[in-house]
Amino acid sequence: MPSRVIRRKINFSLARLTFLLWAGISTASGISCTKDAAAPQAATETLTSPAETHLVSSTLIGEYSTSQLAGRVSDIPIAGALVRYPIRVYRLTYTTRNTDGKNIIASGALLVPTVGGQPLPLLSYQHGTIRPDDESRAPSYYSPNSEVYSAVSVLASTGYMVAAPDYIGYGASKNLPHPYEHAASLASASLDMLRAAREFGAKEQVAVGKKNFLLGYSEGGFATLALHKLMEEQASSEFTVTASAPGAGAYHKSAFADYILKSDQPLSFLSTYVWVLDTYNRVYGINRPITYYVNQPWAAQLQTNLYGEVPSQAKELFTPTFRQGILDKTDAQLLAAFRDNDIHDWQPKAPLALFHGTADDYVPFFNSQDAYNAMKARGATSVELRPIPGGNHFSSAASYTLQAYAFISQY
Template sequence: MQSNKFLRLFSLVILSVLVFACNNDDDLENEFNFQHVVSYEFLDSISTEDISARFGGNNLVGGFINFDITAHKITYMTENYDGTEVEASGLILIPIVQGSAKLTSFQHSTLAKDANPQIDQENRAPSYLPENNAEIHLSAALFAANGYMISAPDYIGYGSTGDMFHPYEHAQTTATTSYDMLIAAREYAEFLEVKMRADDNGTEELHLLGYSQGGNSTMALHKYIEETQPGEFNIIRSAMGAGAYHKSAVGNYIFNFEGELGFSISLYLWVMDTYDRVYLQRGLDYYLNEPYATEVENGGYFALSNTNPQEIFTTEFIDEINDPNSGFSQALADNNVHDWKANAPIKLYHSRNDGLVPYFNSVDAYENLTANGSEEVLFETYEFGSDVAVEDIHGAGGGRFFSDVLSRYFLSGI
């Protein structure tokens, strides 16, 4: 049976009190003293019928749609890459279960940031509850309807921090932003008296998942929790799809590539710029030849049409890539998340012919995690035939990933 406080929340919703701020309601403050949540807002109530309609009433999907869910936005404090405290935001999806919900951290894939509104994807960040983001509108909602309480951080650079630079795939910032969201989400659930599944010691059980950038973010978060916050959560299973875990190898592959890569280099420019801002502060002129430096400075990462690294990047920078002791090589190494020992089970997923994130990332992660004595590491390779274009394989793999994690790995560990 739902708690009195949770029922009270619904009565407030019915009365159209849709926005809550924990520092603006004296009565609520007197009842609950928030330590991590700065503000909270009810977004929507989503029925099982609505979720089923999103999937066209598919009977195979329907078997996983068991609970109505509610959607909430919260803000919380976390640390940016430069050490400053910022008020970040994220989405919480709560299943209306009779027993306990399964706490789950859901890391989203890449969302473009660009001055051009035709390219910018700010409005797809989780806390907007976006219909134009299939990861949230379909996948996250389906997981929630199956009993998983979703904590989905926007990441710094989106939502409440949308005017800030997004430190793309900076492992430390990604991990702490996602972790602090989890702590705030747990507190918010406590406020609503939503029961979460826990082990015999009372430690909340936790599932982790993400694809592409979300895969990299999930690996960084899993590593961070086990190495710096042991005992805070009991990680049950962690699923990661097509992440760029081995940054040193990716840098060598991309920046030393001879000829046309065959796909946009924009995302790798973003990673490069992130590591420059965090570690080196040299500016784009150090890395890019003209006219490409000016193109990117004036038009952003996605303005660059050339995909030939040997034409785009300066000789000085490429020499750095080939020197393991150089500043940039050290920055890449600092963001490697493929070589450590995991205590909780992990399953990796990757398409062999992925044209955006090289397959070797998951191979390297699997081999190193296993060699280091990790408790359990599984690896599934997706194969696509000639009917799927190389440039479409990364996206196609994402669809299979979310389906497989929900229906097999989180359900039965296979």
Template sequence: MTKQNWRLLLFFLLSVSLSLGCKKKQPVEADPPDTTESNLVSASVSGSYSSTQLKLLAQLGGYADAIPLVKYDVNFIKILYKTTYKGNEITASGSLVIPKNMTAVPSVISAQHGTTFLAAAAPSNVPAVAAFTGYELLSAAGFVTVIPDFIGYGVSKNVVHPYYDMQHSALAVTDMLKAVTAYLKREKIAFNERLFMIGYSEGGYVTMAAQKSIEANPIAGLSLRAVAAGAGGYDITSMLSTIISNGTYSDPAYLALILNSYNVTYGWNRPLTDFFKEPYAGRIPALLDGTKDAGTVSAQLSANPTVLLNPAFYANMRDANEEKVLKAAFVSNSFLNFVPVTATRLYHGTADETVFYQSSQVTFDKFKAGGATKVELIPVPGGTHESTVLPMMLSALPWFQSLDK
């Protein structure tokens, strides 16, 4: 049977199971929100996975090594909550995964997914196969697991995702955690105040943004214990400089995503031809419409920055006196002066071709120089951007469990 057929079969089996589960238990809708007390808008039961189904999903999703982690059946809850986008209140969404029939009271993991170009991949889109992040398995291992869609996905897909924007990244996580705690308390679902955080790729960056926010302004009812961040672009200036200086970059979709995002998020409203040559500039709006994956987007661009980028923009990015507003935005969204106080591990594959290993090495060195005493750099030898996420999960989970006491 082909991989595509396996996916179709899996989708059918899970869809049937989840639909049956939903018939047994009607969605639980939140009362009209009292914004003075809670930012929870609604919570609805998406369905349930048995441990057997989760193991099958792990096998077919490339997470076979994580199958031994699966111990519990889980319930999926779609959470809608209020957050802030460009100064205005909006509704965002995410997936809450709760282990069933545990004897112990579970702690909480906030898990941040990697860069996605597909609207269908928002974690709250269960049971769509594309929505599977792998972090759902952490719930089956015994943690209440919170997986934000991020602003610009799920119910907020009508706005442009603020990619690698520190403030919006943090808000998507912290506001969902506030809504989740309100929901769990309202439904009298027991949970432990211990909070752990994990994320990879963009999720590594978002995790660090949320960590910085929580360390400065703790969330009532939660106590941050440990953070695992993998392969994030924590120093955006350095990362973009390396990409532009190199002769090739195998994932040009990410350049289109970040430049378009900053252009919209900060209201610059510059024509895309300021950044990109034609025909690439004209293609980008349709490429970023949420229906195409990263590989499809990259295939319609050029891996050579001198071919892809407007020559003036390319030259200005290499000139310290030009593109000052854009470069200032890169600096303000980088973790140049942050010194974490929570136990933190930085994971990164040494052969990462998308977010270069030096991103974590330089960030780790800055943390240590700034006086951080609870940080570790965990290199994954030979790990690529795609292959390193599972080793990170398999290492981080027992570390979290050792601190979950």
């Protein structure tokens, strides 16, 4: 575990690192990969049966000294003091299940600190939203514009082995559509990356401890809570969650849909919500044309570019038929898809802290409040709600990182 001395050196300067760490929640334009980070392999053909092991390959991307890691954050006071160990970064490929249940090859980055043989706690880091046209920011590319390159690397250098899955649709599986905000596949791709990380440790004689921590913000927060749930409910014989700290995830999809479709206010996230609808329409076999959901002329534009600009008013963008079916609770297929992605209402066992900005107008605060209320009602004793007063979706990321790191460091 990172030493208490190192943890005491954390201050608000680390918060400034967060804007590098959580770049994935923005829509910044992509940057080509660095010289030492070759593109991940293309996905192989679909397998017909599950493999006994998950790890397919590991490729060393680079070895980075403490001075190199500190140099990446040289403009941030004290950040260099957090760097404790040199790290090696690997690109892993591994088997996982696609949304249709078939095995595919996925990828991720594994950051391994050199600590002299002591067992490493394993930290699963789930990245935020990455548009497909900005794919080079996926963790396995380890390019300077990715979330794992700077602050996550500093986190690894404090003594965590960090497993950072690309998810389906990026890296080795980039020929497949990313199942955006689909809880089951985000969780399973992340869990299988953890399995591959442990297999890597056994193969390379890297001691991996029994502690498992989970972090992620925005889509990564949703993926983190889904992963926590999957690990406790279906993989407890393999892994014990030590602590998790998801941030600003859309955990209550059914309530979120009502919030959007009732709104008379401008909403800044409707282009990403179209992506959610497209994912559920496909994954759950609903298969309606986009004109069912979206008014013209935007429907025609989105058929060409799903990630294009849309109006900010829900009533202007979405068709009356779609809106009525959700608000009147008559659209059985889509309502069932939303319920399948409601991950707020269950009873976690491991310590869980839900972080969220109270003024978040991208993923409203009620998502975390509803999760906290539902979990407490089910008898959860180790769940905490950690509001970030006055923070919006982007400004809260700094406080989230600082507080989430402090939270998991207790364990």
